[in-house]
Amino acid sequence: MKKFKLKKRRLNRSLGGDICINIFLLVFGCFMALPMVYAICTSFKPADELWVYPPRFFVSNPTLKNFKDLFNILDASTVPFSRYICNTVFVSVVGTGGHVILSSMCAYALCKFKFHGRQVIFNLVVLSLMFNTTVTAIPNYIIMSKLGMIDTLWSLVIPAFGSSLGLYLMKQFMEQMVPDAILEAARIDGAGEFKIFFSIVMRLVIPAWLTLIIFSFQGLWNLADTNFIYREDLKPLNYALNQILSGGVTRVGASSAATVLMMIVPIIMFLLSQSQIVETLATSGMKD
DSSP: OOOOOOOOOOOSOOHHHHHHHHHHHHHHHHHHHHHHHHHHHHHTOOHHHHSOSSOOSSOSSOOSHHHHHHHHHHHTSSSOHHHHHHHHHHHHHHHHHHHHHHHHHHHHHHHHOOOTTHHHHHHHHHHHTTSOTTTTHHHHHHHHHHTTOTTSTHHHHHHHHTOHHHHHHHHHHHHHHSOHHHHHHHHHTTOOHHHHIIIIIHHHTHHHHHHHHHHHHHHHHTOOOOSSOOOGGGOOHHHHHHHHHTTOGGGHHHHHHHHHHHHHHHHHHHHHHHHHHHHHHHHTTOOO
16 A cells, blocks of 8 residues: 655745735835825925926925915814814714724624524624615615704714624624633623623723724714704814815815825824734634
8 A cells, every 4th residue: 555645734935935925015005005195295295396297296395384274274264173173073982982882782692692583683784784875875864854863963973873894893703702601601600791791792802893993983084974964063074174175276285284184093093903903804704
């Protein structure tokens, strides 16, 4: 009987392979960063460089005049600039916090409790991921109108609570990172479900809810939808900046500065928690 010699499987890539992959990622990373770098450079360009032909990618004579023009335009508005900021901060913080708590509670119930129709509910949640927010605009307006929340900030906050993406991420992550044995041990020790949820489950899924905070906060921070709000003093910050963008060619520099200001907060939040986002997205689709 012939004996076949099995080749030992190499588990790690060679040094050359690692170098090639890193170079590949570096090149594409720089390519993906080009729009952000161009926006930053444009915000510091004087008027003569904004209209030079052929256009230049980098700025030659940086200036802060665009930012000064932006704040002068906002100061001349009938609504103070601080009011727009407060509206956006309120909607972003409250909407994100409520979305994280509600999604986590629903995911905990779907993941760790056995009841009829559990899989059907989750399938409906996954199916809802296919629909664009435009599809649900009319139902949301009808609901907010029935609740008497039109022309209030709550008309922007309440719909943010029910995003199905958060429920999907939290459920998939809990299935992998929250063992049933720990929950049973806590119940034997006399802990209630709320105690188990906030003291055990939420601590085990920190990467997931940090990722959810990034996604939810970024969406609400960039929110410019005013279908539910008609009062000028309740409009979000992105709406005010979009009005500057529609000012024509004379406000190109100010609009570039506004774009950079809107980018700062989401970028900082992403950089602080990017490792958690990668871990969550890598785990959310895994099955035992």
